[in-house]
Amino acid sequence: MGWLTNVQWSPYVVGIGIGILSWFTWIISNKPIGCSTAFARSAGMIEKLFRRKKIDVRLYYQEVKPEVDWQWMLVLGIIIGALISALLSGDFRLQWIPLQWANSFGSTVIIRLIVAFAGGILLGFGARWADGCTSGHGISGTMLFSVASWISAICFFIGGIIMAQVLFTVLP
Amino acid sequence: MKKQNIQLLWGLLFGIVFGFLLQKGGVTKYDVIIGQLLLTDFTVVKIMLSAVITGMIGLQIMQHLGWIQLPSYAGSWGKNAIGGIIFGFGFALLGYCPGTLAGAVGNGFLDAATAGLSGILVGSGLLAIVYPRLKEGILVKGSFGNMTLPQLFKISNLSTTIILTIALVFILYLIEKLG
Numbered sequence: 001m002g003w004l005t006n007v008q009w010s011p012y013v014v015g016i017g018i019g020i021l022s023w024f025t026w027i028i029s030n031k032p033i034g035c036s037t038a039f040a041r042s043a044g045m046i047e048k049l050f051r052r053k054k055i056d057v058r059l060y061y062q063e064v065k066p067e068v069d070w071q072w073m074l075v076l077g078i079i080i081g082a083l084i085s086a087l088l089s090g091d092f093r094l095q096w097i098p099l100q101w102a103n104s105f106g107s108t109v110i111i112r113l114i115v116a117f118a119g120g121i122l123l124g125f126g127a128r129w130a131d132g133c134t135s136g137h138g139i140s141g142t143m144l145f146s147v148a149s150w151i152s153a154i155c156f157f158i159g160g161i162i163m164a165q166v167l168f169t170v171l172p
Numbered sequence: 173m174k175k176q177n178i179q180l181l182w183g184l185l186f187g188i189v190f191g192f193l194l195q196k197g198g199v200t201k202y203d204v205i206i207g208q209l210l211l212t213d214f215t216v217v218k219i220m221l222s223a224v225i226t227g228m229i230g231l232q233i234m235q236h237l238g239w240i241q242l243p244s245y246a247g248s249w250g251k252n253a254i255g256g257i258i259f260g261f262g263f264a265l266l267g268y269c270p271g272t273l274a275g276a277v278g279n280g281f282l283d284a285a286t287a288g289l290s291g292i293l294v295g296s297g298l299l300a301i302v303y304p305r306l307k308e309g310i311l312v313k314g315s316f317g318n319m320t321l322p323q324l325f326k327i328s329n330l331s332t333t334i335i336l337t338i339a340l341v342f343i344l345y346l347i348e349k350l351g
Contacts, residue, residue, distance in 0.1 A: 006196070008196060008197070008198050009196040009197060011197055011198075011215045011218035011219045011222070012218060012219075012222045014193045014194075014196055014197035014219050014222075015197075015218060015219040015220065015221065015222025015223040015225075015226065016222050016223070016226045017189075017193045018190065018193055018219065018223035018226075018227070019222065019223040019224070019225065019226025019227035019228075019230065020226060020227075020230065021186060021189055021190060021193070022223070022226075022227040022230075022231070023227065023230040023231065023234065024186065025186050026231060026234070026240050026242070027234065027239060027240060028182055029179055029182050029183065029186070030240070031183075033186070033190060035269075035270040035271035035274065036270040036292075036296070038270075039270055039292045039293055039296045040296040040297075040299070040300065042293055042296075043293045043294070043296040043297035043300065044297075044300065046293065046297075047297060047300075058300055058301070058303070059303055059304045059307070060299070060300035060301075060303040060304075061300060064300075068180070069180075069183075070179055070180060070182070070183035071183065072183075073180045073181075073183035073184040073187060074183045074184070074186055074187035074190065075187060075270075075271070075274050076184060076187060076274075077183065077184040077185065077186060077187015077188040077189075077190065077191060078187045078188075078190055078191035078194065078271060078274035078275050078278065079191060079274050079275070079277050079278040080184075080187070080188050080191060080278060081187060081188035081189060081190060081191025081192035081193075081194075081195070081275075081278065082191040082192065082194060082195040082200050082274070082275035082276070082277070082278030082279050083191075083278035083279070084188070084191075084192060084278075085191070085192040085195035085196050085278075086195050086200075086278065086279045086280065089196075091195070091279070092279060092280050093279075093280050094280045094282060095280060095281050095282060095283075096282045096283055097283065098201070098202035098203055098206075098267065098281070098283070099203055100202065100203040100206050100207070101202065101206075101267070112283050112287075113283060113286060113287040114287070115265050115266075116265070116266050116267070116283045116284070116286075116287040116288045116291065117287040117288070117290065117291040117294075118262075118265055118291065119261075119262045119263070119264070119265025119266030119267070119288070119291060120262065120266050120273075120287060120288045120289070120290065120291015120292045120293075120294070120295060121262065121291045121292075121294050121295035121298070122258055122259070122261050122262030122265065122266075122295060123259055123262030123263060123265075123266055123269065123270065123291065123292055123295060124262070124270075124291065124292035124293065124294065124295025124296040124297075124298075124299070125258060125262070125295035125296070125298055125299045126255050126256065126257070126258030126259030126260070126261070126262055126295075127255070127259050127270060127292075127295075127296070128255075128295075128296050128299035128300070128303075129251065129254065129255030129258055129259075129299055129306070129311070130251060130252050130254075130255025130256050130258075130259055131245075131247075131251065131252075131255070132245075133259065133269055133270045133271065134220075134263075134269040134270070134271060134272070135269075135270070135271040137252075137256075138220055138269075139220055139223050139224060139227070140227075141245055142224050143223075143224045143227040143228040143231060144231070144242050144243070144244065144245070144320075145228075145244075145320040145321040145322055145329070145332055145336075146244060146245045146247070146318075146319075146320060146321075147247060147316060147319040147320060147321060147324055148245045148246065148247020148248075148251070148252045148316075148318075148319075149245060149247075149252075150321070151247065151249070151252040151253055151256065152247075152252040152253075152255065152256040152259075153256070154256070155252065155253050155254075155255075155256025155257050155259070155260060156256050156259050156260045156263060156269075157209070157260065158256070158257060158260060159256060159257040159258065159259060159260015159261045159263065159264070160208075160209040160260035160261070160263040160264045161209050161210075161211065161260075161264075162260070162261075162264075163209070163260065163261045163263070163264035163265060164206060164209035164210050164264040165210070167264060167265070168206075168210055
């Protein structure tokens, strides 16, 4: 059972595993693996807490209901699965600043958090704009031959590569 | 138990497997994702492409056997290209995407669990606010309907599967060779 406690597996084993997992999500649940909608539903649920009623006036939440669904449970499962994997291999650690960030921008926590927050806003906004993320478009949609997903996935990386270059080579 | 609740449990179970695989792949880590965007570490692309190849072949066979009916997604340049670029900017600033952020939370990474998570929620909420102004405008600019690759290139599903498999395996081969 040494493979369970290894810190890292071959990316191909992981990728093939995710591909096989997608067969089962379709056979058993008739659904693609996708993550970003769960965050939109959560945003709706949080807004509902503060506004009590009337959230249903938002057109978006009529189309994407603010409720716990299959995909929301999938995202919850990701947290648990990653936790189990990290604990099994001793790779779990509480960490504020990633190494590569610290190397370029130092170890001031608040600066990392401000940039991560700004990045999160763009990520959430862009994912819902494009109606999918690296999982929903990048893996699930591309394997369904969806042109929308191929364009999205390519643009995720175009935007990501540009911003990473700005951040790590232009700015410092 | 109600059928709907059983499906929620399946969702949780699939998520646990997915999160386990993401963590074992190393993509719950900022350094690995930024390494991909800086083109110094191709782990993310290796995982994604091998998942797409494996998933595609299986799904095509299962659809051919009549076990499943796969949907197609509508899209447009305004929606997918512009949304994709905005997403990409956020991807590099945060260093996680929505799925790997959830994995990073499980891995103990506190930048993901605090600022990253709240940022995604705020960003999703902002899109919901401006959505009525985008829906009939930019989101349908340059619409191509629910076009698929077989329709675009006027080839069969089987040909598409074979060509994509060869092309993606070749890309992986090049990455291994040059990397």
